[in-house]
Amino acid sequence: MVSRRELYALCREKLKKAGIDTADFDVMCIFQDMLGEKNPLFLPLEDVPEDKAERIMELTRRRSERYPLQYLLGQWEFFGYQFFVGEGVLIPRPDTELLVENVIEICRREKLTAPRIADLCSGSGCIATALKKELPAAEVYAYELSEQAMVYLKKNAEYNGADIHIISRDVMLDSDEDIPEGGFDIIVSNPPYLTGQEMSELQQEVRHEPTLALFGGNDGLDAYKAITHIWKRHIRKNGWLCYEYGDGQHEYVKNILQQNKFTNITLSRDLGGIYRAVSAQRTEEV
Structure with missing residues (x-):
């Protein structure tokens, strides 16, 4: 012993x-x-x-x-809630909590007591679940393509008692299917944003995470371009689009939003002082 x-x-x-x-x-x-x-x-x-x-x-x-600690333990905390994780799903990270905080702040500021929210590229469901727990009256939709991630998404929502709509869909394809009538007050997403160069330089631990949730095209911006263009029409007038992005991508993402006629664009820094999230309002017809 x-x-x-x-x-x-x-x-x-x-x-x-x-x-x-x-x-x-x-x-x-x-x-x-x-x-x-x-x-x-x-x-x-x-x-x-x-x-x-x-x-x-x-x-x-x-x-x-160098196998990820989070996968070894099988669970990880995000926004004060526990989430099951394993191979096939992106590990929730503290930086992403900023995205949840921004959505909650928008709801408080705009007095959205029962907002309809879409979480695109939902993965483990950490964002959608945390938002439903923090905003109980919200109607939350979680969209995810990966079958492996979908298993965790459903399990995490049930474990945390979050009654959310879970939908299997490639959010980068233009379609009106699985969109509720009237659209959304807020669309939020932490899409894949690593560049080709960054993918080739990944830490060993991160190499165990799904490429689908990491690689954002050669410039890392494929998802922002597609999602902004496709989903802007599903945002209600004066509604919001909120993203997380990688270090140094803030101006590129801001430009994409401006090109798609979004206004009131606000960039937010994470605890490390790095620009990490953005919120933008759809005030014009698209």
């Missing part, structure tokens, strides 16, 4: 030798998950059951090989 403190030290050292900068955090997450305790080192001398020690070591080994 091995104590919690001894096993923790062994796992941390293994990750540090593998060059994992977040070794302490990662091992703590694995311990919390496997032992079911928030503070697993509160009793450092307590022995770890053999079966759990073996599992902890196995997860540590896989993490040392």
Whole structure:
């Protein structure tokens, strides 16, 4: 038998030798998950059951090989809610919480008490689910193409008790199918936005995530061009379109919105000071 403190030290050292900068955090997450305790080192001398020690070591080994921590744990937190994740679905990231905050702020400012919202390229459903939880009176639609991601989307909505409309569709194809009559007050999307160059330079962990959710064309802007052009007519007069985008893409996305006659364009920075999200209003006929 091995104590919690001894096993923790062994796992941390293994990750540090593998060059994992977040070794302490990662091992703590694995311990919390496997032992079911928030503070697993509160009793450092307590022995770890053999079966759990073996599992902890196995997860540590896989993490040392740059397999994503989130996939190893099978769940990850976003906007205070838990989401199931695994291969085939994009891992929710803290930066994307800014997008949810922007939509909530628009609803408060515009006094939209029961908005109709569409989440395009929904993936795990983290955006759609968080919005439904934060705006209970909202009618939320989640559109997703990937069958693998769809499994997680449905599971996450059910797990979090979010009654949302889940629709299988390629949002980059022009069609009026599966659009509710009257359109939407707000359309939100965190589409694929990595460039060809960025895809070739991905960290090993990110290479495990679905290409469909990452690659945005050679310039990273394919989804913004298509979605803005196709979906603008499904936004009600004075409604809003909100995007997340990559570092350095803000002016390009802003130009696409301007070319499509959107106004009141606001760029938002994430906690790292990087321009990360935009909101724009459809005030003119399109």
